[in-house]
Amino acid sequence: MLGWEYPPHISGGLGTACQGLTTALASRGIEIDFLLPRLYGEEDAPHMHLLGASGSEAIERVPVKTWQSQESPLQEAIANEPSLSTDPILTAAAQASEGAASARIRTIQVPAMLKPYLDPSAYLELLAAGGFDEAAVARLAHELPGPPHRQPEHAHLLGDDLWEWSTEPTTEAHYGHDLFAEVARYAAAATRRVRGRKYDIVHAHDWMTFPASIEIAARANAPLITHVHSLEYDRAAEGADREIVAVERQGLERAKRVIAVSYYTRSLINRVHGTSLDKISVVHNGVYTRATVEAYTQQRKSTGPVVLFLGRVTFQKGPEYFVQAAARVLQHVPNAKFVMAGSGDMLPRMKAMVESLGIEDAFRFPGFVRGADLERTFSTADVYVMPSVSEPFGIAPLEAMSYDRPVIVSKQSGVSEVLRNALKVDFWDVDKMASQIVALLELPELRRVIVDLAREEIRHIHWDAAAEKLIPIYQSVSAA
Amino acid sequence: MPSVCFYFEVHQPYRLKPYGALQVGQDHEYFDSKLNGQVFRKVADKCYLPANESMLRLIERTDGRFRISYAVTGVAIEQMKQYAPEVMNSFVRLAKTGAVEFIAETYYHSLAALYDKDEYKAQIDLEVDLIRSEFGQTPRVFRNTELIYDDEIGQFISDLGFDAILIEGADDILDWRSPNFVYRVPGRETRLLTKNYRLSDDIAFRFSNRAWAEFPLTADKFAKWVHQHSGAGDVINLFMDYETFGEHQWRETGIFDFLEHLPDLLFTHPHWDILTPGQVIERYPALGDLSFHRTVSWADEARDISAWRGNAMQQRALAEIYALGTDVKRRNNSHLLALWRRLQTSDHFYYMATKSASDAEVHDYFSPYEGPYDAFIHYMNVLKDLNLSVLGPLEKRIPA
Structure with a gap:
């Protein structure tokens, strides 16, 4: 799964959604490698040392303790009111969210100057603000390839040249000089991180992870699910960035199945991108985006x-x-x-x-x-x-x-x-x-x-319902 | 010669009855007199009567060397007379021992200090008059509702002529200072007595907590903790709800035995004695000014005023009740005025708190309702009826 954010640094709805969904899925026996971009300078250094340590073999596996430490309201309710423990619905739900989950989620963090819903100008601001420290950049210099230049089109990301520059060490450490270059660089780096691993499904959340997920799915020969929380059209309406829209469309086209967070979003995807309604399943988030409501x-x-x-x-x-x-x-x-x-x-x-x-x-x-x-x-x-x-x-x-x-x-x-x-x-x-x-x-x-x-x-309660809807979708795309 | 200073708060609110929207315009009886009577008699049996007996016995046994202080709210005294007059009699007996000091506060245990200073003064005057007439004492020391305090309140109370104010010994305010000395309102002669919340809460909150490492707390152990402060402080201020004895901590926990033995054990150390707040400020000089950069109280983990106005419901309810002041006073009707003031009692807003974890448990313990939402709904319906049925008719008579 290509997701966003990692507790305790949850900044917005998309991170919350990824966290809730992943935890609920893991508690139902789904094993997840959770790839996420990490902004430097915002978190504890030890992670980054691990990451930067050994080049292309480095896959960091962090047991997601913090996700499990919070008792779900169901467990809490049962603890407070023992008679509830005989309620089959409650106990099933509570047991499902216990224990096992932590063993099934591994996070793989890839340094990248990305966070949800950046737009090209916000990216440049973030870059200029230096949201990372110099030492981190120096470490990066030896470990991660920088992108050559921003390419005029995104399609090339899928070609083998991507792989070439992702394995080729470079002495120049930097983030992409604009948002799209950074998304491309992230795709390359992310792909390199999981090289050789086998996946039954590649599941990506919103447009910035689409290029990476397309590449990883192609290499793993696994079906791609793209999950749309919001469209560029939602965020900017008529002022939508055409290039973002193009990346979105590519992700939707390459996906075996598209997941929309509401019927509203589903019909919007259909209208904006022409994606067939049959291809789009609705899995409601635990919490609705205010925009939908x-x-x-x-x-x-x-x-x-x-x-x-x-x-x-x-x-x-x-x-x-x-x-x-x-x-x-x-x-x-x-x-x-x-x-x-x-x-x-x-x-x-x-x-x-x-x-x-x-x-x-x-x-x-x-x-x-x-x-x-x-x-x-x-x-x-x-x-x-x-x-x-x-x-x-x-x-x-x-x-x-x-x-x-x-x-x-x-x-x-x-x-x-x-x-x-x-x-x-x-x-x-x-x-x-x-x-x-x-x-x-x-x-x-x-x-x-x-x-x-x-x-x-x-x-917490509601993510369980979301996971219950998602699992049959996983089964259907991986069986086909 | 260091001292221990006991202060106990005696208060019972007039709880509102569950007052639904359909009652608005129909029902002008707002308080749950059945419940209030039940609660008062229950607390009288479990706490006030046996605790007063213990205090009287201890004072007699120690020839008045065991001394205590009380603040008894006006609304508690009203209900005492109505529901349990024998409690009133025993407080009068205590007042006559000469070992008991009565402290002033607001008659209605209100938050007027934060909203309406004229009203605040009026409620303090009412309480002082009541203490004088019921117990024959004129209070020199003041405590604000739930020890709510900041510099502005300090100046105001100082201007009213009180000699000392009881406050919470909040860590961030005291900083490096010890709560076990007397302080001063900045620029004034008015003294500040800061609660030693660790030792106070050991009795008030932790006494029966089996998960506490120091459980069970014996009088012997507690006296030793107090004596450890020898040479490192003038006065240990033990401030708590009076209902600690027998109501928050039931008789079965051994709280009355603890109380029974504590004075003698405190006196085993020849240097220590027990004083009332008025005696404390006579004996010990103020060490320095103590300034408050925030409003402090003794409630909840936060020790601030979020227990009463931490959420939008509480803020709305408070804003509305105080906004009625002008209208109510213009009416010049003592029943209406008393009604409005009973609605100001801080407990109403305390029940509306939406806190989490351990704070919520305490709020739930005190609340007569099913939760903060019901508390808010009942209260707002009452205000609606008050506006519609009582104040409304007045408005019509005033030309626009």
Whole structure:
């Protein structure tokens, strides 16, 4: 896997995503060599000594202790509440994230002046600022090849000449004189680092690792998966850098399968790059990028605040309590809108109940939603309510939280025992449920504190779900 | 001749009842009188009554050489009279021994010091009057809510004429200095007594902690720790919640036995005695000025004010309650004024804290609610009703 960042130096969403995903995959038995660019001067020197020590054979293997030292919320919950240890869902999830993982991740760090979402001018600033120390550069001088010059096109990176200059020692130590030269140099250096190793899959995150991953995949004769967290188009819209777009496109074309972090991103990849939708799988991140949520929020039509029920409309899910709470909320927040998304045997009765309460103008019943509609539904809600009468666990609140939505969950759900940053209510206590909805709609501070803390809280839990989706994709591309 | 100085905080808030959005406009009774009565009687049985008995016995047995000080908030005294008058009587007996000093604070245990200085002074005056009328003493020494303190508060309290202020002996403020000396508000004669938080917390927090290396803490061991400071300090200030005895540390932990034996063991060293804060500043000179570059308190790991206004919910709630001041006072209604002031009690905001780890455990321990979010929701609904049902009608009468 060609990733970004390494704890404790996690600077942004992409690093968090790589960390979460890798840990969750490793805990499910996937062995991972995790290649990542390292900026000099920002971290402890000992790593770098190792790296610089012995030229092309040096592969640094760092057991990723820090990733394992944090107990997942599930493990914590079980520790605090022994009765949970009999819950098969919880224990399976907790066991999966234990132990084994550390042995399965090796990090291989390649010096490079790269960090996520650099653009050409930011790169030059970083270079000028000298984000590395002189001693490090001196060490580099004997160990790493510098790129000859920036080449006018990227395609040449895939040719054998790349290999030639990557093995050829050079006396001139430097980073690429511009961003693309540095990406090319990184590709060469990274390829050299893993020469001769066998891989079943090469998995790369966002455009800067694409050239390296294409080369490594070709040499290892392994299928390439490119994982798109954001597109240049997302970041810069019409001002997109054409060369970055070209690197992106090449990665998408060479990939056996493309992974998008949302249906939104999937359709954007399709529109911008013409990649076939069949080739793109969606694996939701543990935490949504704010940009995705905002993109949907802008499409929002309704004027009042929106309260969401999303799930099967059956007795077990408690839809009638949602309707009863809605009627009470409307007396205090008359412009509130309620969405009951889902289908089920109680749907006709719910529609009748809404009518008899005279609140049909405030209700929408979009039926079963999936894909982009599901994302839009979550993104445009102000509050998510899960009033289940009985719920062994309940993953939907976690999903809502991953869209930065505050959630209300019934105390009769397993998830309410795990979550700290959610409002909790007995499913039958519709007065309190209404009060909580009103509070979330009227008090921005309440929303803000819950959402901020919940984002941290669910990070671990949700990566497990992402890994569960990713593994079948791995199996399908490596079997084909 | 070094001394030990005991100070105990006695406080119980008026807890709000779970007040949902649907009650706004309907229900103008905000406090959970059933719960408040239950809590008060429980704490009276477990702590106030037996602890006061112990203190009385110790004072008599030592002929008044065992001395202690209390701050008892006005809201605690109100509830004492209402729910457990026998506790009030035993405090009055303690006051009459001559070995007990009463310390001033805000009547409502509020954060007015940080928001409204006029209101702050008014609440201090109320408390001083109350101490005078109930216990026949005029306090000379002050402690602010939860030992919240900075230079500005120091100047203000000094201007009010107090002789000394009790504060937290925070490491970063003391720096190289020892907490075991008397200090001075910069440029003033007002003295500062700094809590020795290690020895205080050994009793208040760690006494029954089996994971602590020093467990079990005996009076003998503790007296030795105190005596080790001979020649290296004037006064060991042991400041803690009074509820430490029997409520935070249950009787079963042996806390009352510890208390029973401690004075005699402290006196086994001929140089040591026990003084009240007022006596401490009579005997020991101030070593120097002590300046505070930040606002300190005795709460949480951070020893700052984040326990009450560390998140956006707390900040909003505090800003709103203090913003009502002008409206409330204009109404000139003593019931409304008392109501507004009861809503200022710091505990309401403490319950809204979203801290992690060990801090959260302490906040949860004290909170009557299911968590910080419920605490915030109840509080904001109460303010909404207060605005709508009580202050609203007034607004209508005032021409725009």
